[in-house]
Amino acid sequence: MTDVIDGNALADQVFDGVSDAVDEFEAEGVTPGLATVIMGEDPASQTYVNMKQRDCEKAGVNGVHVEVDGDASQDDLLDTVADLNDRDDVHGILVQTPLPDHVDEREVMNAIDPIKDADGFHPENVGRLVAGEARFKPCTPHGVQRMLAHADVDTEGKDVVIVGRSNIVGKPLANLLMQKADDGNATVTVCHSRTTDLEAKTKAADVVVAAAGLPEFVTGDMLSEGAVVIDVGINRVDADTEKGYELVGDVDFESASEKASVISPVPGGVGPMTRAMLLYNTIKATRLQTGVDATLP
Numbered sequence: 103m104t105d106v107i108d109g110n111a112l113a114d115q116v117f118d119g120v121s122d123a124v125d126e127f128e129a130e131g132v133t134p135g136l137a138t139v140i141m142g143e144d145p146a147s148q149t150y151v152n153m154k155q156r157d158c159e160k161a162g163v164n165g166v167h168v169e170v171d172g173d174a175s176q177d178d179l180l181d182t183v184a185d186l187n188d189r190d191d192v193h194g195i196l197v198q199t200p201l202p203d204h205v206d207e208r209e210v211m212n213a214i215d216p217i218k219d220a221d222g223f224h225p226e227n228v229g230r231l232v233a234g235e236a237r238f239k240p241c242t243p244h245g246v247q248r249m250l251a252h253a254d255v256d257t258e259g260k261d262v263v264i265v266g267r268s269n270i271v272g273k274p275l276a277n278l279l280m281q282k283a284d285d286g287n288a289t290v291t292v293c294h295s296r297t298t299d300l301e302a303k304t305k306a307a308d309v310v311v312a313a314a315g316l317p318e319f320v321t322g323d324m325l326s327e328g329a330v331v332i333d334v335g336i337n338r339v340d341a342d343t344e345k346g347y348e349l350v351g352d353v354d355f356e357s358a359s360e361k362a363s364v365i366s367p368v369p370g371g372v373g374p375m376t377r378a379m380l381l382y383n384t385i386k387a388t389r390l391q392t393g394v395d396a397t398l399p
């Protein structure tokens with residue numbers, strides 16, 4: 103039987119833990135706050151940010167939403183970030199990507215106060231993570247780790263193949279899973295578009311993480327029998343649905359689930375866990391800024 107990880111149910115457990123932590127903060131007169139900043143009108147970004155704000159409401163986190171006009175300057179966006187850095191009621195800040203072409207994403211990430219960096223993308227936090235002293239783990243890699251633990255997948259000594267080398271998923275996840283401190287202890291191979299004979303590598307893997315941003319790229323014939331498959335892809339492909347698109351992962355679920363012992367679906371897998379770990383980081387940030395030791399979810 104293939105175990106299909108229910109990312110929504112697992113995320114709900116984390117959200118419950120966040121609510122409990124919020125109660126602990128409230129008892130000390132603190133309300134954790136998360137600011138989401140969106141610049142421009144990208145429809146997918148609007149959807150995601152709305153979901154994040156709904157999560158905040160559900161968990162009792164103070165959600166602060168800021169919209170910056172798509173035609174505004176980079177300096178306007180940096181001013182917005184600076185204001186949020188200064189606000190005592192905002193403990194976590196997320197600037198939704200992609201940003202308009204005239205804005206340098208790196209400059210914006212660098213401007214976020216590292217202690218409020220709910221995404222974990224600031225170079226100081228990237229450096230800490232690589233050094234084995236993670237402060238804010240990026241949300242998607244952290245969510246993947248939680249999903250593996252939940253499915254009783256112990257990666258110690260196992261071969262993990264990550265398909266995709268992005269700064270937000272592939273690179274940080276590789277670092278986490280190879281480390282001792284995170285009970286990863288895996289042998290990690292990072293594959294990408296220039297990898298020769300990808301199939302030989304995925305076939306030899308105990309765990310395959312698909313994070314290339316390519317719809318249904320990883321198929322069952324690329325997997326070994328009993329492999330663990332985590333699908334990080336969230337691709338909108340045109341379809342004859344009400345919304346005009348459907349969500350598909352980077353894994354061809356039908357063929358892959360015939361081989362896999364454990365698999366995560368899209369939607370309902372990594373996506374909700376990414377949002378849950380965003381609130382986890384908000385709780386962690388609030389602890390660091392207030393000194394109140396609320397229980398981490």
Ligand SMILES: Nc1nc(=O)c2c([nH]1)NC[C@@H]1CN(c3ccc(C(=O)N[C@@H](CCC(=O)O)C(=O)O)cc3)C=[N+]21
Pocket residue numbers: 149150153196197198199200221241336349368369370371372373374375376377
């Ligand atoms: N600074 C920044 N931080 C991010 O974390 C970030 C970002 N920018 N830019 C875009 C990506 C994408 N992302 C998603 C998170 C959750 C779902 C999610 O919850 N998806 C649901 C349903 C989605 C739907 O119904 O459309 C699911 O997979 O079940 C999707 C996508 C965060 N991102």
